[in-house]
Amino acid sequence: MNGTLSLRPRGLWLTTSLELRQRVRSVRWYVALGVFTVVLFGIGLLALAPALVSSEWGAVAPVARVMFSLQMLLVLFAMLLVTPALSAGSINGDRSAGTLATLQASLLSPLEIVLGKLLAGLITGLAFLVLAMPSALPLALLGHVSVFYLVRVVLMICFLTFCVTAIGLGLSAITQRQLGSVVLAYVLVFGVTVVGPILWGVSATLLHQEREVTGYHTEYDDYSSMTGGVCVAEAEVRPVWRMDLTQPLMWPNPVVMLAETAPGQDMTASWEDMDAENSPDVLSLLKFGMRELSSSPHPSDYNSCSPGDENYPEDLGSPRSIPMWPMGVGAWGLLALGSLILAVFRLAVPIKHLGKGTRIA
Template sequence: MNGTLALRPRGLWLVTSLELRQRLRSVRWYVALTVWTLVLLGIGVLGLAPTLYTAQWDGLEPVAAMIFSLQIILVLFAMLLVVPALSAGSINGDRTAGTLATLQASLLSPLEIALGKLLAGFLTGLAFLVLALPSVVPIALLGGIGPLYFLRVVLVIGLLTLCVTAVGLGLSAVTQRQLGSVVLAYVIVFGVTVVLPIAWGSSAIFLEQEREVTRYSSAYLSSDGAEAGRCVAVTRTDSVPRIDLSMPLLWGNPVVLLAEAAPPLPADTWYGGGNGEDPDVLRLLKTGVRTAATITHPAHSNFCEPGQEGYPEHLAEAPDRPVWPMGLGLWMIGGGLSLAVAVWRLAVPIRRLGAGTRIA
């Protein structure tokens, strides 16, 4: 008898191929792929047509870059709507249909069954992602999006797809009904994507702190004109929202993680520089999140331009604290624990099953 953690490529591929064949035999699978492709292509046309119509060719690139960032966020949201349904019913659905016991009674190990179902769900999600790319590539080319930028955002969406698939698999192993696991998967995705960012924004009200802040700004024209245009420092006590303390609420947010894949904005962007690089939604979001993580740093209170008389050269730049290591780490830990739960629940003999649960 194979051990619980036995893993053979042949057994893994057997379960994966069985899962994929079940999907391919379903007409709903082809209908879903067709509708998905048409909807996203339609969204791509809706984003591309106004861009070409309203922007002059010499001003097309910044508009297209902005539209690209909005489209890729929309693709992420669409994936988050589709992915939970791909694996959240894979185990309890088979148990309800009476086919799970056949797999458990075979020479396949629980790890092979769980990984096979996970791989099948992940490959299905990748199929949806690949079909979404044609709606994004044209606008990316018009927006001058670099290949590394494009590959990074696709990689982040792929990793999130894998993790959400694993979470759905774990939920399908611990719940009796397929509907229950699917709903729980959507609740988790909705909570991380919408509820926690709202909680983070609301935390600014409760985490205010009185601090002595020195602001550097250009002086207004005085009566004698002595300080006109000079950078002056004004120190006063202000209420500072310590949203940096509640930043863990944003670590796992998929949109924030997607923004982390965007290249940083040049430091002189707000002073008319930027080396010709165009800001987009993802790059602006990345800058905003990393600024919020170091909101108490004195550099954020400097509103003078470099080279200006009286410019505070002694101020160091605010530290650049990435969010993606913590965010992806949390998702990977959650996915790994969910996979472990699925393997544990697939092990036989099962000590306890809910009332009315079908075995074979």
Template structure:
């Protein structure tokens, strides 16, 4: 047997052991049942709301995908955050480490097992995703891209949990740190983006030419062009910090999954709205504006020549692969650190700690 074959066989053994331990307990089936029930409630609720507004399946499909990502963010750290240090505290890790199974096989096997367990949550939601697709106006490209990126995000969450469980010795602490890391990526990036953009201001000078209705005659009021008026005000510079949002899991899914639009170029689901919002945040505000309402042609209005969201998204360069790469680097770093701190024999241990 080749070295690669032997390595994969050891990884497969760890994955098999981990999954067998999960399915033996009642708790795993309770989690799946509760998960199924919550997704069912959300699906019915969104279906009623979008049906009232005359929406299509796109809104329902994207809502279910995002809700799965939200619940997975809450469940995955609990499932994987004590994968290594939990066995170390229970004294069962030493039983594996005295065999021919290497530390790398243990870490990767536990990560893959946690990933498969997370994917089981996604499988549970297939009936509800099928309902959204059946309603219509959800393209195959959107279905494939969103589910593929969602599966990758679940892998990142599992890797962070397993990696931190090998770096941090206390199971409870590692689970908490995993939750905080996931929160930093999903909520922290939004807070940092909003605060940094709001604090950084730029002054805008706006000149406006409007109508003057002060002149009256026997025939009525005459509309004339008033002298230009100039005002100054400050606006946030979100364009300087849009990169903070790149690593946000919800932005990654949206930027990779948009693709369905209405006939007038408006987004047909949450993916498009979020992706369009991020693209708009990249545009620097105009520091000089001139609005001439007095000389507009009949039927003309400001902003009518602006590109539609579909045109903006189709012509721009997606950034989801950058965000996913950043997450992958963080996950790989966590797994590598877990391998370094778990491998035996260890050259150095912290006082009062042990490997197994």
């Protein structure tokens, strides 16, 4: 392998620190990070202010949970906004500046160069997460957010940052122009974040049909008192939605993946029955909504009877709630890993095949 896969801590840290100094060593960066922190603090305080001022302490926890989930979404969006710009211009930008060949001619291995850039991108992207913590952690405490939920959210953001950075590096390695790879990276992020859900929504117009199903409804002896209900099965024609067929469009959606980290919610419970620890937040609502909308048709979908009704169909079962995050993690992970491997071998020297119009130095 000609030293391509050598990995030494000194080499890794050198390229990481070089990349960090090169990319974020400016006042603008510190100002941007400071503004981000202040904005998150401000949003948290403004949201909690009414409850705090009116001393309605019972309302604090639900609001704090919602604000915590919103802040995590903001961190995700900030990362998605910043990371592609940094990583996707990293390799071809250095090539244009003539600094990549200098590193390639040194004893640094391609793996050290690529992983150093990856680590720098990861640190930069996660800076937003770290800076969000001073406001997010108090909100998590006030909202009784479980530690496991917090850890899952953090891990998912870390994973997505890693993947976006890795893919950006891969694009940067195979693209001649810096602008081209940055645009491609944003197209990818915009595609999975915005275009994917739009296509998924639009697919609803194509993926529904009128079909005969067995519906269950309750008939009462006395409709005025709603007593003596009997569950009656009846064949009827209803619109059947097959959003599950296009569900893969939503697998890599970063928002959906983040939402998948939220704890499961019993949405049938009344608001009064919800305690502070299982009141819904934005992420849990998204998770519930996505799983409901994208689940495959199930006989129980057409059952409007109550369990106490006579002849209640006990054998219908309930639709399986299939988690979406493994598919998302798999898709992102494979793409990220492939991108890293591609980037490493594109930086291997001596170069055997040079892309058209590519200059080494």
